Each structure stands twice: as C-alpha cells, then as structure tokens.
Amino acid sequence: MTETIPLPDTPVLETARLILRPLEMRDAPAIQRIFPQWEVVKHLHHGIPWPYPDDGALTNTVMSLETRARGEKFYWVITLKGGDDEARGRIDLWPFDGQLQDMRGFWLDPLIQGRGLMTEAAEAVTRYAFEVLEWPCLYLTNSVENHASGRIKAKQGATRLRTEPKDFVSGPGERQVWILTREVWLARQVEGV
Ligand SMILES: CC(C)(COP(=O)(O)OP(=O)(O)OC[C@H]1O[C@@H](n2cnc3c(N)ncnc32)[C@H](O)[C@@H]1OP(=O)(O)O)[C@@H](O)C(=O)NCCC(=O)NCCS
Numbered sequence: 001m002t003e004t005i006p007l008p009d010t011p012v013l014e015t016a017r018l019i020l021r022p023l024e025m026r027d028a029p030a031i032q033r034i035f036p037q038w039e040v041v042k043h044l045h046h047g048i049p050w051p052y053p054d055d056g057a058l059t060n061t062v063m064s065l066e067t068r069a070r071g072e073k074f075y076w077v078i079t080l081k082g083g084d085d086e087a088r089g090r091i092d093l094w095p096f097d098g099q100l101q102d103m104r105g106f107w108l109d110p111l112i113q114g115r116g117l118m119t120e121a122a123e124a125v126t127r128y129a130f131e132v133l134e135w136p137c138l139y140l141t142n143s144v145e146n147h148a149s150g151r152i153k154a155k156q157g158a159t160r161l162r163t164e165p166k167d168f169v170s171g172p173g174e175r176q177v178w179i180l181t182r183e184v185w186l187a188r189q190v191e192g193v
Helices: 025-034 056-069 117-132 147-156 182-191
Strands: 018-022 074-080 089-093 104-108 137-143 159-168 171-181
Touching: 018 117, 025 056, 025 074, 056 074, 074 117, 089 117, 104 117, 117 147, 117 182, 137 147, 137 159, 147 171, 171 182
Parallel strands: none
Antiparallel strands: 018 074, 074 089, 089 104, 137 171, 159 171
C-alpha cells in the first residue's frame, strides 16, 4: 500500500462540537501554553524534547508546516465550535510509508479531556481518510499504558495486531499496534455502532 504524495490541501473538518482547521503559525503560542504538561506528553514519542523548551511549539510548528508544504502529512488544530478559534489540541494524519505502522497522532488540552471530544475528532479524520482519500486502512499505535488512546481505537473498530518495545517521553515501554480497515469502519457506520 503506497500513497500518493503530495497530499491534497488540508480541509476544514466539522463535527458536532468541533472545528478542525489546518495548523497555522499563529497557533504556536496556544500550543506552547497547553502542550508542555506531563499528562499530555508522557505517553508520546521520546523524540519530543523534555523539559519542553520555550520555543518548542514554534520550532515544531515551523517543521510541521514545512512537512505540510511538501504534501507529506495533514495537521489539524482542534478548536471548539462556537468558541474563540484557539487551538485546544492537535490531530495529525499521514500515509503509510511501507514500514512504520503508525499513521495518526493526537493530543488534547487536559481541561477538556474526558468529554468524548477526541473520539469526535478521530472519527472526522478517519472519515476523511476512508471516504475522501479512500485509504484502505489506518495503522494506529499507543503506549500500553495509554488506556484512553487505546479506548478511542477500540471504539472506532480497530483490531490490535501486536505489542512491541517503544521509547516514550516517560521512558522505555511498550506500544500497541492496531489496524482499522476501511471496510470495518464503513460497516460500523451503516450499522450505526
Ligand atoms: C488520549 C486523549 C487524546 C483522549 O482524549 P479525550 O477527549 O479525553 O478522549 P475521549 O473522551 O474521546 O475518549 C476517551 C475514552 O477513553 C476512556 N478512558 C479515559 N481514561 C481511561 C482510563 N484510564 N482507562 C480506561 N479508559 C479510559 C474514556 O472513558 C473514553 O471512553 P468511553 O467513551 O468509552 O467512556 C487525551 O487523553 C490526551 O490528549 N492525552 C495526552 C496525549 C496522548 O496520550 N495522545 C495519544 C498518543 S497515542
């Protein structure tokens, strides 16, 4: 399964409670305020610098927009519908590279976690991947200790493939690798699961 690069422009996606809009430079200050919290970063990739530098969000936003300009990944900021348009989290999506079985990443402001918002964002991005891009499947991963992230995948209909060693910001651990197929996800929409 290889995907076409460059990817199309990042579309605005709307859910019942959220607007997902393309990441912009103006989002860096809000990301710098929210992202550097232990509960946000502890289960994320070990390459994220910790302690998080004062220009961490700026550096990451510049790099992400360069990657976006090459058409390699989608980056959405998560904003509350009817709110102030401020970034409250992020969700990223990228094509299968033939090796790393990992195609989506997300984090949300702890102040608004536990309300089903990331499930909503993940469903919107998955719908785009399967219905518009027509990707056949998404490979998804999370730390075995990240029960909320694993639960979102299970709710979407993903199947666990394996568990393997992985380094996180919190140190060495294990990650679960999941597959969510277009077929299964579409069938769940029809069934109204
Ligand atoms: C993972 C994360 C995005 C979830 O966001 P969220 O908006 O709170 O998620 P939702 O409310 O949509 O869904 C979370 C689900 O996990 C469940 N859950 C939460 N904590 C849990 C726990 N400790 N054990 C089991 N289930 C848990 C919730 O009950 C919910 O399931 P339900 O709808 O069946 O009740 C958020 O916790 C986060 O930003 N974490 C830090 C960054 C991160 O770890 N990103 C993922 C990297 S793989």
